Amino acid sequence: MKEKQKNGKIEAALDIAKEIIFFILFTAAMFAYWMLMLLIISFVTSSFLHFSIEGIIIGAVLGTVALDVYYVLRKVKKRRGN
Numbered sequence: 383m384k385e386k387q388k389n390g391k392i393e394a395a396l397d398i399a400k401e402i403i404f405f406i407l408f409t410a411a412m413f414a415y416w417m418l419m420l421l422i423i424s425f426v427t428s429s430f431l432h433f434s435i436e437g438i439i440i441g442a443v444l445g446t447v448a449l450d451v452y453y454v455l456r457k458v459k460k461r462r463g464n
Contacts, residue, residue, distance in 0.1 A: 405453070412449045416442035 420441050424433040 416445040
């Protein structure tokens with residue numbers, strides 16, 4: 383009985399660790415995506431829109447935070463539903 387309980391706790395800890403690692407990778411990928419898209423937009427529209435690198439970084443951070451909040455809320459909703 384104790385062994386099953388111990389295995390359950392280990393599995394739960396591994397699941398949480400996997401979710402944390404995936405969240406970090408998701409955040410890094412989304413930041414890279416936003417940076418790339420904003421840099422492309424800046425390059426394409428350079429003749430009539432002027433973006434600074436600071437503005438692009440701020441936009442990428444805001445986009446990443448928005449997607450992270452959405453991801454966390456979706457995970458919480460999924461956990462509460464189970």
